[in-house]
Amino acid sequence: MRRVLCAALWLALGLLLVAPPAAAHTRSESHSVWEINGADVDLAMTIPALELQRLGAGGAAPSDDKVKRYLTARVYPISAGRRCALVPPVETLSAAPGFRKYDFTFRCPIRDDLQIRSAAFFDVIPTHTNFAEIQDETTGAFAEQLLTNEHQTVVVSGKSANGLKSASFFEFVSMGVMHIFTGVDHMSFLLGLVLISRRLRDLVFVVSGFTIGHSLTLALAVTGVIRPHPEFIDALVALTIALIGAENLAEQTRRPLPIAVLFGASLALMALGSALGFGELPSLLLLGAGLFTSNYLMISGRLIDPGRFRMMITLVFGLIHGFGFASNLLEMQLPTGRLAELLVGFNLGVEIGQLTLVLGVTALVLLFSKLKLATPRAITVDVASSFLVGLGVYWFVTRSYK
Numbered sequence: 407m408r409r410v411l412c413a414a415l416w417l418a419l420g421l422l423l424v425a426p427p428a429a430a431h432t433r434s435e436s437h438s439v440w441e442i443n444g445a446d447v448d449l450a451m452t453i454p455a456l457e458l459q460r461l462g463a464g465g466a467a468p469s470d471d472k473v474k475r476y477l478t479a480r481v482y483p484i485s486a487g488r489r490c491a492l493v494p495p496v497e498t499l500s501a502a503p504g505f506r507k508y509d510f511t512f513r514c515p516i517r518d519d520l521q522i523r524s525a526a527f528f529d530v531i532p533t534h535t536n537f538a539e540i541q542d543e544t545t546g547a548f549a550e551q552l553l554t555n556e557h558q559t560v561v562v563s564g565k566s567a568n569g570l571k572s573a574s575f576f577e578f579v580s581m582g583v584m585h586i587f588t589g590v591d592h593m594s595f596l597l598g599l600v601l602i603s604r605r606l607r608d609l610v611f612v613v614s615g616f617t618i619g620h621s622l623t624l625a626l627a628v629t630g631v632i633r634p635h636p637e638f639i640d641a642l643v644a645l646t647i648a649l650i651g652a653e654n655l656a657e658q659t660r661r662p663l664p665i666a667v668l669f670g671a672s673l674a675l676m677a678l679g680s681a682l683g684f685g686e687l688p689s690l691l692l693l694g695a696g697l698f699t700s701n702y703l704m705i706s707g708r709l710i711d712p713g714r715f716r717m718m719i720t721l722v723f724g725l726i727h728g729f730g731f732a733s734n735l736l737e738m739q740l741p742t743g744r745l746a747e748l749l750v751g752f753n754l755g756v757e758i759g760q761l762t763l764v765l766g767v768t769a770l771v772l773l774f775s776k777l778k779l780a781t782p783r784a785i786t787v788d789v790a791s792s793f794l795v796g797l798g799v800y801w802f803v804t805r806s807y808k
Contacts, residue, residue: 434534443543445517447483449510460530470498480525485514520562528555552577575751582755591643596760598650598794600767601787615717619724624753639729641687641805646723648798653706654791658784662703670700687806
């Protein structure tokens with residue numbers, strides 16, 4: 407009973423601590439296309455609606471007029487050291503669901519010493535990335551660049567120009583690494599994998615399954631074979647965090663039935679609500695998630711050596727997270743000519759990031775154990791797993807009811 411009360415206390419505390427950050431796991435990104443024709447520059451800026459919520463009050467997306475004023479002050483070409491003049495009006499273009507798109511026309515005094523600059527969103531989230539496609543109609547040059555807080559300007563022509571160059575393979579590796587270290591929910595899930603693994607062999611099994619799963623769906627999604635719904639994926643990623651914490655608790659208590667019933671019944675009630683028009687997730691998806699969740703928790707809570715079983719389960723979880731990784735690249739409308747190179751670079755970066763995180767946490771645990779500073783494993787797992795359940799449930803609910 408004391409263990410259950412402790413878990414409940416930490417669950418409540420976890421909910422209080424994580425209540426503010428309910429944003430989706432995907433990194434902050436936008437996409438821009440710059441067409442340069444002589445001294446004239448046309449810019450098409452595409453922004454996910456979730457990004458625009460960062461600019462609004464109370465999490466609500468601002469009006470088009472407010473977004474246009476914000477972008478006009480921060481995104482523009484520069485000629486001879488001066489901002490090029492904006493030719494009104496700024497037009498609102500049709501865009502895919504979940505996105506907004508704006509068209510700007512600039513007239514520069516001269517073509518020489520031309521640069522493009524994007525400082526949008528860095529004032530609200532420094533890790534934002536703008537994927538910029540630059541087409542110089544005069545010279546025929548074309549490049550893709552990653553505009554970041556540290557690299558907000560690209561030189562197109564002039565004395566300091568050395569020809570337009572596309573973002574390198576290693577820049578996409580770096581983006582993959584940063585996706586792990588700036589994605590709180592991916593880090594939370596990886597923490598759950600470390601907690602659930604009693605031996606190094608178990609950790610190898612679960613990380614391998616996760617890697618195979620997310621690599622598969624990342625490739626399928628970015629190459630267009632499968633098109634995921636980002637709003638569904640964000641919620642399901644949160645559910646995997648809650649489940650990995652719940653599995654830890656079920657294994658520790660050896661009483662998986664109450665936990666399985668609680669999760670299954672909750673998802674069934676959400677499915678009923680969805681059928682009545684409440685919530686964003688389809689009722690069939692919620693029913694399927696409830697059936698999977700209850701059976702998964704019942705089976706995993708009764709296995710003596712669940713290492714290989716968990717490899718298959720984390721493969722399924724990896725499929726879901728892979729769609730989450732893919733949503734970053736899909737939003738950027740990658741050029742098909744470099745798709746394989748960029749996909750491999752981003753995926754390699756993801757692997758480097760998650761291996762660094764897993765090995766770092768494992769090394770820290772071993773160090774604390776050697777220094778005799780570690781708490782008993784049962785207490786550590788109960789506390790951390792309860793926190794993960796609270797975090798995952800909160801994110802799942804807030805992403806399901808927007």
